Amino acid sequence: MPYVNIKITNEHVTPEKKAKLIEGVTQLLVDVLDKNPETTVVVIDEVDTDNWGIGGRTVTERRGTTK
Amino acid sequence: MPYVNIKITNEHVTPEKKAKLIEGVTQLLVDVLDKNPETTVVVIDEVDTDNWGIGGRTVTERRGTTK
Amino acid sequence: MPYVNIKITNEHVTPEKKAKLIEGVTQLLVDVLDKNPETTVVVIDEVDTDNWGIGGRTVTERRGTTK
Amino acid sequence: MPYVNIKITNEHVTPEKKAKLIEGVTQLLVDVLDKNPETTVVVIDEVDTDNWGIGGRTVTERRGTTK
Amino acid sequence: MPYVNIKITNEHVTPEKKAKLIEGVTQLLVDVLDKNPETTVVVIDEVDTDNWGIGGRTVTERRGTTK
Amino acid sequence: MPYVNIKITNEHVTPEKKAKLIEGVTQLLVDVLDKNPETTVVVIDEVDTDNWGIGGRTVTERRGTTK
Numbered sequence: 001m002p003y004v005n006i007k008i009t010n011e012h013v014t015p016e017k018k019a020k021l022i023e024g025v026t027q028l029l030v031d032v033l034d035k036n037p038e039t040t041v042v043v044i045d046e047v048d049t050d051n052w053g054i055g056g057r058t059v060t061e062r063r064g065t066t067k
Numbered sequence: 068m069p070y071v072n073i074k075i076t077n078e079h080v081t082p083e084k085k086a087k088l089i090e091g092v093t094q095l096l097v098d099v100l101d102k103n104p105e106t107t108v109v110v111i112d113e114v115d116t117d118n119w120g121i122g123g124r125t126v127t128e129r130r131g132t133t134k
Numbered sequence: 135m136p137y138v139n140i141k142i143t144n145e146h147v148t149p150e151k152k153a154k155l156i157e158g159v160t161q162l163l164v165d166v167l168d169k170n171p172e173t174t175v176v177v178i179d180e181v182d183t184d185n186w187g188i189g190g191r192t193v194t195e196r197r198g199t200t201k
Numbered sequence: 202m203p204y205v206n207i208k209i210t211n212e213h214v215t216p217e218k219k220a221k222l223i224e225g226v227t228q229l230l231v232d233v234l235d236k237n238p239e240t241t242v243v244v245i246d247e248v249d250t251d252n253w254g255i256g257g258r259t260v261t262e263r264r265g266t267t268k
Numbered sequence: 269m270p271y272v273n274i275k276i277t278n279e280h281v282t283p284e285k286k287a288k289l290i291e292g293v294t295q296l297l298v299d300v301l302d303k304n305p306e307t308t309v310v311v312i313d314e315v316d317t318d319n320w321g322i323g324g325r326t327v328t329e330r331r332g333t334t335k
Numbered sequence: 336m337p338y339v340n341i342k343i344t345n346e347h348v349t350p351e352k353k354a355k356l357i358e359g360v361t362q363l364l365v366d367v368l369d370k371n372p373e374t375t376v377v378v379i380d381e382v383d384t385d386n387w388g389i390g391g392r393t394v395t396e397r398r399g400t401t402k
Contacts, residue, residue, distance in 0.1 A: 045118070070376055084167060119135065180319070189372050
């Protein structure tokens, strides 16, 4: 029954990698907490690098890239 | 003053249906908890089926569709 | 498969009222979007009035109450 | 180490303004709580006006605009 | 730089198990997406069974328990 | 109309400091985006140091403290 939300920057993550994240985190909840995978929900949010900040600056700025 | 976030898969939900969700959940909070609708905020997130997992697999995979 | 998060101030909401919210919002998603209730997840967060702000002030301050 | 999520309507907010929000909220956490800015994360979500409701109606409806 | 939020029901999860979840999901993001673990943030929310609904009913009701 | 969620570790933050965070972030949204403060909502979540991870370890572990 857990709900997991994963936020990452939007940088061309493939559907295969997203499927691996979903499979892996669901299995982790089975292994550690014995949760039922059938009702475990995982939502991935991909966030524009202009909209993600760390250290007070956007990821776009930190990378010194112009988009 | 409540805040409600509704996450659904992104599958061509019409603006009319989204308006009904917002109206309905706001009214529910008035009816059950006597909340003030004027400061009740509802945000709907529509999530790509590649980014939503349940049972350890993406919704795209579960539907057996190729996007 | 929807996921709904409802945030309200923590003011002695009874388990019965929380059950009504969960039932009501799940039914709304069935009625408006034909979602499967069995995999519809609703999480209610009750937030201290010191930790909720609107109009730039905490709810505790707005009510003129000392806790 | 704080995490801040800012949700606003999606109305052509410039990268410069988003950078100012990120810088400002990070500095606020340094000033008020003496947090380390290097591990302070800020994520901005821009939400379609069809998907944002207040007072039981979408922002699109409230503005009387057709999109 | 990812941010992960895990919501589970509040049922006496030990600090050791929570540490395993945090370690495991961080490693998953390193393995699948080559993310930097030093800036990967994981937050676990433990939610009262009265406040978690699935299938339109609270977890407390589904378990047939009185709290 | 913005909604802001601030997550910090639960380490005896005073109501006065929380009020300053709410006031400051609301003013920031007025200054940068000309938002209406009356409908700006801020919610602060205080998270146990056992439930917050960074670098793959809980904050409790990183501080070398036993709680």
